[in-house]
Amino acid sequence: MSNSLLDVRNLKKYFPTKDGLxxxxxxxxxxxxxxxxxxxxxxxxCGKSTTGRAILRLSEPTAGEVFYKGExxxxxxxxxxxxxxxxxxxxxxxxxxxxxxxxxxCQLIENSLAVNGIGDSSERLERVKEIxxxxxxxxxxxxxxxxxxDGGRRQRVGIARALVLNPSFIVMDEPVSALDVCIxxxxxNLLMKLQDEKGYAYLFISHNLSVVKHISDRIAVMYLGRIVxxxxxxxxxxxxxxxxTKALLSAIPIPKLGxxxxxxxxxxxxxxxxxxxxxxxxxxxxxxxxxxxxxEEPKLKSCGDSFVACHLYE
Amino acid sequence: MKNSNSVFFETWVxxxxxxxxxxxxxxxxxxxxxxxxxxLIAPYPYSMQNPxxxxxxxxxxxIFGTDQYGRDIFSRVVYGARISLSVGFIAVGVALLAGGFFxxxxxxxxxxxxxxxxxxxxxxxSIPSVLLALAIVAAFGTxxxxxMLATGVSTIPGYARLVRATILTIKNQEYVEAARAxxxxxxxxxxxxxxxxxxxxxxxxxxxxVATAILTIAGLSFVGLxxxxxxxxxxxxxSDARAYIRxxxxxxxxxxxxxxxxxxxxxxxxxxxxxxxxxxxxD
Amino acid sequence: xxxxLLDIRGLSVDYxxxxxxxxxxxxxxxxxxxxxxxxxxxxxxAGKTTTALSILGIxxxxxxxxxxGEVLFCDDDLLLKKAKEMRSIRGQDIxxxxxxxxxxxxxxxxxxxxIVEMIRLHSAVSKKEARSIAEGMLELVGIKKERFDDYPHQxSGGMKQRVGIAIALSCNxxxxxxxxxxxxLDVTIQAQVLELMKDLKRKYDTALILITHDLGVVAEICSxxxxxxxxxIIEYGTVExxxxxxxxxxxxxxxxxxPDIDSDQSQLSVIEGLAPDPTNIPTGCSFHPRCxxxxxxxxxxxxxxxxxxxxxxxxxxxxxxxxxxAVE
Numbered sequence: 069m070s071n072s073l074l075d076v077r078n079l080k081k082y083f084p085t086k087d088g089l090x091x092x093x094x095x096x097x098x099x100x101x102x103x104x105x106x107x108x109x110x111x112x113x114c115g116k117s118t119t120g121r122a123i124l125r126l127s128e129p130t131a132g133e134v135f136y137k138g139e140x141x142x143x144x145x146x147x148x149x150x151x152x153x154x155x156x157x158x159x160x161x162x163x164x165x166x167x168x169x170x171x172x173x174c175q176l177i178e179n180s181l182a183v184n185g186i187g188d189s190s191e192r193l194e195r196v197k198e199i200x201x202x203x204x205x206x207x208x209x210x211x212x213x214x215x216x217x218d219g220g221r222r223q224r225v226g227i228a229r230a231l232v233l234n235p236s237f238i239v240m241d242e243p244v245s246a247l248d249v250c251i252x253x254x255x256x257n258l259l260m261k262l263q264d265e266k267g268y269a270y271l272f273i274s275h276n277l278s279v280v281k282h283i284s285d286r287i288a289v290m291y292l293g294r295i296v297x298x299x300x301x302x303x304x305x306x307x308x309x310x311x312x313t314k315a316l317l318s319a320i321p322i323p324k325l326g327x328x329x330x331x332x333x334x335x336x337x338x339x340x341x342x343x344x345x346x347x348x349x350x351x352x353x354x355x356x357x358x359x360x361x362x363x364e365e366p367k368l369k370s371c372g373d374s375f376v377a378c379h380l381y382e
Numbered sequence: 383m384k385n386s387n388s389v390f391f392e393t394w395v396x397x398x399x400x401x402x403x404x405x406x407x408x409x410x411x412x413x414x415x416x417x418x419x420x421x422l423i424a425p426y427p428y429s430m431q432n433p434x435x436x437x438x439x440x441x442x443x444x445i446f447g448t449d450q451y452g453r454d455i456f457s458r459v460v461y462g463a464r465i466s467l468s469v470g471f472i473a474v475g476v477a478l479l480a481g482g483f484f485x486x487x488x489x490x491x492x493x494x495x496x497x498x499x500x501x502x503x504x505x506x507x508s509i510p511s512v513l514l515a516l517a518i519v520a521a522f523g524t525x526x527x528x529x530m531l532a533t534g535v536s537t538i539p540g541y542a543r544l545v546r547a548t549i550l551t552i553k554n555q556e557y558v559e560a561a562r563a564x565x566x567x568x569x570x571x572x573x574x575x576x577x578x579x580x581x582x583x584x585x586x587x588x589x590x591x592v593a594t595a596i597l598t599i600a601g602l603s604f605v606g607l608x609x610x611x612x613x614x615x616x617x618x619x620x621s622d623a624r625a626y627i628r629x630x631x632x633x634x635x636x637x638x639x640x641x642x643x644x645x646x647x648x649x650x651x652x653x654x655x656x657x658x659x660x661x662x663x664x665d
Numbered sequence: 666x667x668x669x670l671l672d673i674r675g676l677s678v679d680y681x682x683x684x685x686x687x688x689x690x691x692x693x694x695x696x697x698x699x700x701x702x703x704x705x706x707x708x709x710x711a712g713k714t715t716t717a718l719s720i721l722g723i724x725x726x727x728x729x730x731x732x733x734g735e736v737l738f739c740d741d742d743l744l745l746k747k748a749k750e751m752r753s754i755r756g757q758d759i760x761x762x763x764x765x766x767x768x769x770x771x772x773x774x775x776x777x778x779x780i781v782e783m784i785r786l787h788s789a790v791s792k793k794e795a796r797s798i799a800e801g802m803l804e805l806v807g808i809k810k811e812r813f814d815d816y817p818h819q820x821s822g823g824m825k826q827r828v829g830i831a832i833a834l835s836c837n838x839x840x841x842x843x844x845x846x847x848x849x850l851d852v853t854i855q856a857q858v859l860e861l862m863k864d865l866k867r868k869y870d871t872a873l874i875l876i877t878h879d880l881g882v883v884a885e886i887c888s889x890x891x892x893x894x895x896x897x898i899i900e901y902g903t904v905e906x907x908x909x910x911x912x913x914x915x916x917x918x919x920x921x922x923x924p925d926i927d928s929d930q931s932q933l934s935v936i937e938g939l940a941p942d943p944t945n946i947p948t949g950c951s952f953h954p955r956c957x958x959x960x961x962x963x964x965x966x967x968x969x970x971x972x973x974x975x976x977x978x979x980x981x982x983x984x985x986x987x988x989x990x991a992v993e
Contacts, residue, residue, distance in 0.1 A: 111851035126559055153565040166556040170578045180564040218939055233564065248708040249878060253922035253933040260932065275852065282924035282933070305926065319856035321881025323923055325908050333860055334853050337821045
């Protein structure tokens, strides 16, 4: 079982609000092997970003376990956690707010090393230059500031900052969503190339299904804090099972003409994650909902080569 | 922080465009030079009395005239610059450090610590500042350090609130989270990530603060609770000049103009800095 | 049936910033017939929003300047109109839906009153009548009329955008400009809003200029598409022509950069480099530094408009076709 690099079990993160408990992440389970990419998709409010942050303890989980190379990350002391941070990294979505505007490119990347006491200043500078070359940043930008760079380059700085520590697992929190399509393609190619060369494991969080399909080996679909379907990328697109997955896939506008779309337009809006409905959380919008969905919550069960949480597949 | 190279330069360029603020900056620098080199600039020691030369109108020998003890007013104004500016800067500096420290902790850690600190600040704020200054001076005497304390103490809550508010805004920025994700500890996050980005509003407030401090101490000296004679504080010079207002009004003019120019320049510079530092006010 | 509703001719718009001139829109020409849907596609900084704002005359006064050109709406040049005349046109004849539903509605007015405000600005109806029209609009966009007195913050993003659509359509404008109306919305909500827009378009026969960077959305809803790059339209034609028979290397690159949901690819083909700095646009063809087919001519001469056929043109030296007369 534990050939996997990362094993997430029963991960929960709840936020207390004045209207009740907000179930942002509610019992998430998955594992990830070295060199693998797990795509995590869902719409706003489904909890995918919170999941990424909870795994890294940037937002302390309410319950659950996260096993990294067999060690439970959530139970580590401060010192051990600091050591682990070099191996568990994150690339943020917004290249405009994830870089300190007062630090130069060199300082931003070097900071990761300095904070962990790695090398002396000349060794660190060498390492910074190395990693800049790896992510495709020109050396002349060493002393540039974020506001002088475009979105694509800033995102490369964000990636360099994460990779300079030589991590094994990287959470990619919507890393290309804020970028134009052409730059997006450049960054995706970079990420895939680096994964091939260095064997990084990615948790790729995104709401853009075409992008996720392109880069992921397996994909997990989230809805209101729960995973409703996990399968490998080909199966998910060729043979989606959960009604939400089907609706999601049918909603994607495809840049091709003459496609006959049986578009499933869901009724209503995503319900609030505060005090979620009993039974299946998707029942309010599901075209196939019945009595059982009202009463009983479906569990994630194996179905063919996927896992689905839906009464239709039991 | 060397980091702010390019931001500093940009700010400088924008400040230059505001002619009044830029001129004020130079006037203030001039005043600081005067204050520092008072000993070389003033032709006479400020306390040198000359009974045969009392109440002389401005002349070539005494540019601003002499006061009721025959002391050269010009020299007294020059030394007075040293007093006023140093009290102003030190009072603000101390208030900024104290207020900033408490504000940073309150903003960063939140929770009960935030509550306790800010309620203490509220209490301090509820005491009228002039009264507080008077009370401190009356209780502890009128030495220079006490006066700096008196003028500074009531401004501490202002800086605490400012720093706390800026920290609250910035601590949730993604780049702070990013710093955390690579293992940066709290102290480094506050000092290297957050505070440099708070500098702008603090600088502006501090500039106005110096102006206020100068006026406060002038006010205290005017009512006799400031520095004692023969120390040439502008406010006490004004107070002395009151009795001689008929016939010897020149005694009033020089310290009054000195205060006015200094305060005006500080305020204009503060305004100019606020505009130059605000990224939203781009053309 | 279709007359030309909007005819933009040679529009050039500059912004002035820190002493430099930003050429946001350069010699742009396009036309929209009544009932037609034109997609205006391009990346950030290509000039799409500036074009839209120029049509409505709501460019930022201090920094923007229309250097030349004509914006003919029903044969009337909008750029020559006085402020009062433009105010009457906005909302009534030409309406706009903005990108971010979170900030484009007034947070201190109820949604119903915002629709009423629009109605009463352009027609002399009583408050009661206006209210009933507004309620009708809400129902039309799929919001229960009981929510007339709710405030924007009580609605989700998708519903706010529907309110925006209701406001825009309340006076039955001839032309609707939608600036990335679904970009900020989730995919399933986007699907709902797009279906709604298609429906309403059919019902009211409104012409639509849809600004977007998403070619998928264009395929869904547009009949014509214009591809913008560095302030110019570099390819223009019917959706069939542009999607299946595009000529400009940039358009080609754009289509290839999008991950294809139908196939497995290892690497995406990429356009090297970045969009040009708008204060320093390359000489000749603005795309030449990044173009895999660039010839010497491309850096020296601005490419003229080449007609592939009478509904499809391209600005590219490589695509040398016999120039045909413009139809309109």
